[in-house]
Amino acid sequence: MDKDKIDKKDHILDVAERVFSDLGFDGASTRMISGEAGVNMAMLNYYFGSKEGLFLAVFERKISSFQTLLQNIGNDESISSWDKLEKCIDNYVDRMIVNNCFQKLINREMSMGKRWDLTDKITEILMINVMELKKIFEEGIKNGSFRKDIDPELMIATIFGTKNYIINAPHIASLMLGHDIRDEKFLEEKFKPRFKTYMKQLLKSYLMNDNDYNK
Amino acid sequence: MDKDKIDKKDHILDVAERVFSDLGFDGASTRMISGEAGVNMAMLNYYFGSKEGLFLAVFERKISSFQTLLQNIGNDESISSWDKLEKCIDNYVDRMIVNNCFQKLINREMSMGKRWDLTDKITEILMINVMELKKIFEEGIKNGSFRKDIDPELMIATIFGTKNYIINAPHIASLMLGHDIRDEKFLEEKFKPRFKTYMKQLLKSYLMNDNDYNK
């Protein structure tokens, strides 16, 4: 059946995504992936052409979910610049499932000097999110919501960097916070709300000099 | 001569550090490293025992320079909490030489599943810096310099995360900033001062609700 084939390919991609993000592209072997997925090794090449093709397929499956991330918040005229920013933060934090190893995958491969044809594509996608935020900042400056002398580019680095730090260094983050960050319950009930609150307060105080942190 | 031997080992370590951080541990081959270093392949095992031993040696050479990073700023009673924090920021930013690939190395291997007994050692070292900052924050809260309701742990994530983001994603950062972040001149003359200013303003507004950003 066609359904089964898709399910099987999807299962392989699931396993590949996990193994790649645990061991990196070079560290993961096709035998390991096929073994854990319970399929013959030749199937990987049969379905995806090559190891690189498999890696690429892992990405392309996720790309769509990434692109929906930027749901044109910036173009909504009805809400203020700050509310847009708050919406973005909520969005990013909600999607910040540490177990989702895809983020680690991206960050690791982006930090490599090694050049994929993929690197440009990843860069391009990430830049869309960057530009989305930048637009909000610039709009906020223009309409007087935000201070004039802020540094939008570095703010973006702060937003993404803080999130990545938690994801990429879970050992450190767990030690810092006193709880295992990979614990789903803790993450969902305790950490995410705390992280949202913090991020909003941090940005608000920098952007607006507003002392009223209505909690 | 003994001096020559040390120089040679150091040269191998220099090359290994660069290659490892460009290609990752798995991506880098001993042949490549020995080739670029201009030494026979067997010398790597002769000097360092194994590829893993070489990787370990790269780390241990840097560890000392890392440990001097925390020069007991926190224990200086004569300066205010905020000044301590400013000093820390200056310190970190000054050492943030993007060309120094060691940071990338650490971040990449830390994001991997625990492959090394070394992971614990790296964690330990990084935690010292974390604790140093934490101490400053807590002291500042206690003596009234900082607001009571700040989130010290996530602030630390912001400080390190923002820095790491620039280092780990130089492509993105360069596109964002409109200049190649790896350009030494731009980095030193333009970026570092800008980054320091931004970081201090960001922290100050969050920590102290101080609107006087005396620029």
Add this chain to the structure above:
DNA sequence: CCAAACCAATCAATCGTTTGATTAGTTTTG
């Protein structure tokens, strides 16, 4: 029956590592 799906066996290439020989410099010995 035929094409698609699947698999065991195998490919050449590359991996990290080891080997045995050679060199050069130092120490020991007669």
Add this chain to the structure above:
DNA sequence: CAAAACTAATCAAACGATTGATTGGTTTGG
């Protein structure tokens, strides 16, 4: 002092293991 013994450094070559990829044939489903 000079010959002999020893040591560390270096090298080309080869090792077994593993890599990603491919083959040729078998099974399966429509």
